[in-house]
Amino acid sequence: MSTARQDEVRARIETELAEPLAALGLDVEAVELTPAGKRRVLRIAVDKDGGVTLDDVADATGAINRVLDDSDVLGEQPYTLEVTSRGVDRPLTLPRHWRRNADRLVKVTLADGSTVTGRIGESDDASVTLDVDGTAQQVAYADVTKALVQIEFNRKNEES
Structure with a gap:
């Protein structure tokens, strides 16, 4: 997949997830899609005021799965979903x-x-x-x- 296409897919995923995650009080902080053999790894970082709990990650994972199951954004190629908190190693940009x-x-x-x-x-x-x-x-x-x-x-x- 070309870099431009990957950027387009990441942007579309972020757009599709923004509202469902906002309903949970969460912000999408990063969407990364990387090849991993015959699969891809979709890593989504979320955050909120006061920090993210394990329950927040579980709720976000459920919401993300529902959105992706109803979407064609990832096509037919299999992927592994990882939902995580923003982490302190990410730059402050907003x-x-x-x-x-x-x-x-x-x-x-x-x-x-x-x-x-x-x-x-x-x-x-x-x-x-x-x-x-x-x-x-x-x-x-x-x-x-x-x-x-x-x-x-x-x-x-x-x-x-």
């Missing part, structure tokens, strides 16, 4: 990603090539405030080329 990761440490690469690491504070549809070593820094999403949450294994709880 305002909701920033909101859902409030208080997490993030490394941001800006359009000018510089990087800044700070804790996510208030965010809206256009920008985020980062706490960079105790100083608030406003960053417009339009200036961000890449943003990844940083894993913190030994973060001290401020309330302790």
